[in-house]
Amino acid sequence: xxxxxxxxxxxxxxxxxxxxxxxxxxxxxxxxxxxxxxxxxxxxxxxxxxxxxxxxxxxxxxxxxxxxxxxxxxxxxxxxxxxxxxxxxxxxxxxxxxxxxxxxxxxxxxxxxxxxxxxxxxxxxxxxxxxxxxxxxxxxxxxxxxxxxxxxxxxxxxxxxxxxxxxxxxxxxxxxxxxxxxxxxxxxxxxxxxxxxxxxxxxxxxxxxxxxxxxxxxxxxxxxxxxxxxxxxxxxxxxxxxxxxxxxxxxxxxxxxxxxxxxxxxxxxxxxxxxxxxxxxxxxxxxxxxxxxxxxxxxxxxxxxxxxxxxxxxxxxxxxxxxxxxxxxxxxxxxxxxxxxxxxxxxxxxxxxxxxxxxxxxxxxxxxxxxxxxxxxxxxxxxxxxxxxxxxxxxxxxxxxxxxxxxxxxxxxxxxxxxxxxxxxxxxxxxxxxxxxxxxxxxxxxxxxxxxxxxxxxxxxxxxxxxxxxxxxxxxxxxxxxxxx
Amino acid sequence: xxxxxxxxxxxxxxxxxxxxxxxxxxxxxxxxxxxxxxxxxxxx
Numbered sequence: 001x002x003x004x005x006x007x008x009x010x011x012x013x014x015x016x017x018x019x020x021x022x023x024x025x026x027x028x029x030x031x032x033x034x035x036x037x038x039x040x041x042x043x044x045x046x047x048x049x050x051x052x053x054x055x056x057x058x059x060x061x062x063x064x065x066x067x068x069x070x071x072x073x074x075x076x077x078x079x080x081x082x083x084x085x086x087x088x089x090x091x092x093x094x095x096x097x098x099x100x101x102x103x104x105x106x107x108x109x110x111x112x113x114x115x116x117x118x119x120x121x122x123x124x125x126x127x128x129x130x131x132x133x134x135x136x137x138x139x140x141x142x143x144x145x146x147x148x149x150x151x152x153x154x155x156x157x158x159x160x161x162x163x164x165x166x167x168x169x170x171x172x173x174x175x176x177x178x179x180x181x182x183x184x185x186x187x188x189x190x191x192x193x194x195x196x197x198x199x200x201x202x203x204x205x206x207x208x209x210x211x212x213x214x215x216x217x218x219x220x221x222x223x224x225x226x227x228x229x230x231x232x233x234x235x236x237x238x239x240x241x242x243x244x245x246x247x248x249x250x251x252x253x254x255x256x257x258x259x260x261x262x263x264x265x266x267x268x269x270x271x272x273x274x275x276x277x278x279x280x281x282x283x284x285x286x287x288x289x290x291x292x293x294x295x296x297x298x299x300x301x302x303x304x305x306x307x308x309x310x311x312x313x314x315x316x317x318x319x320x321x322x323x324x325x326x327x328x329x330x331x332x333x334x335x336x337x338x339x340x341x342x343x344x345x346x347x348x349x350x351x352x353x354x355x356x357x358x359x360x361x362x363x364x365x366x367x368x369x370x371x372x373x374x375x376x377x378x379x380x381x382x383x384x385x386x387x388x389x390x391x392x393x394x395x396x397x398x399x400x401x402x403x404x405x406x407x408x409x410x411x412x413x414x415x416x417x418x419x420x421x422x423x424x425x426x427x428x429x430x431x432x433x434x435x436x437x438x439x440x441x442x443x444x445x446x447x448x449x450x451x452x453x454x455x456x457x458x459x460x461x462x463x464x465x466x467x468x469x470x471x472x473x474x475x476x477x478x479x480x481x482x483x484x485x
Numbered sequence: 486x487x488x489x490x491x492x493x494x495x496x497x498x499x500x501x502x503x504x505x506x507x508x509x510x511x512x513x514x515x516x517x518x519x520x521x522x523x524x525x526x527x528x529x
Binding site for chain 2 (some may be wrong): 243285326329375379404406408421424427429436455456458459475
């Protein structure tokens, strides 16, 4: 009998738990430890942020589902890792602190045979002075709670605009090394459409602010994509959409401080600038959770497990951009020191960024961090689950399931406005996620045809269809496993 | 605001009948790319 403990119940954690439970006989224990009581379908947060969906539309409580599916659920947060156990406990364990119920505040040693760290990122608002959801007129859509608060503030502003107020709206990244530009991109287009729907578009100046060097970088070094019968750069496609929607942009901006209605940023020229706003949505930087790890004797071994995020089978050797390759990226998400620990999704430490790193003239790193959200999270979690299943069933320690982001496709169906007849979406797929310049030297490291873009109403329907399909899948309803990650 | 998308292109982008077929096409294409497999890179 094996016990698999999964830390986190986001996309990666929940995918791993559901596949493990479906494929493993009941004598094996599947335990989920997460401080969140709800599962949320994060890609739809942007629709909560414009008031077109309610939080209840994008979430469901985990405890009843897990009870029904025989998955043990502890509403607790991981505190420390003990991969060798300790003097009293022979088995490896994590210390978890309960965050709700009668046990709130108490800690427990949760032992395991296999550990999946799917804790995702810490939303590191503290890294930008004055950036906090709902403070200084700046908001976030990173959680459904943040998104709902953002909508309340935007709704108030729309009412003021209807009374004649001219407003400045600033949307983008809130730190020099933020990622998730895609979410901010979706949000700015949805906000723009909502202002038109409320007939106040003329009252607003909308500005995109980003740490990207080019528009459409998305933390993936941009893309060369098929667009109809043309081949177009993602920068050209995003530029076309922004110009058509009357959205101006500031690029290469490392926001480092937010005051009441004022964002301070440094650009690649090393200039210190400010941008004022009446409403802002700025994505914070992501960081690891600051977990500590200890060996059997209680010595600190954090650096064997973490470098911010969790160390996996990537090549972390520092090297210049020109020497980066897809082989640097992990394939199995297994920790090299402790083979029974895995970190799929955002929890693994990437070897480096995907976008070309750039510094300002003052030496400040202004480079998007690599995205690992959404689909890559689901795919990597499933392959980790499949490898653990094989290790348990066949006592085979060789990992057969591999999925490098350098050999994996991804789809980004970006909403550009909500509505069954007035909506729009920008559908982008990319293969591979990390460009392989050796394999595809003439097409910026990606396979054309599999890397394409399309704009239109169908994109909105597709995003909406994915919303319902993935919530169906997450609720583990009949034949849920037929829906791919 | 600078018009970058022509009236004809906009018509195509927003016409529900055309977009219905585009939706079917996109769904299949995305499914093929996403479910089309993944793997390692080091022994390729």
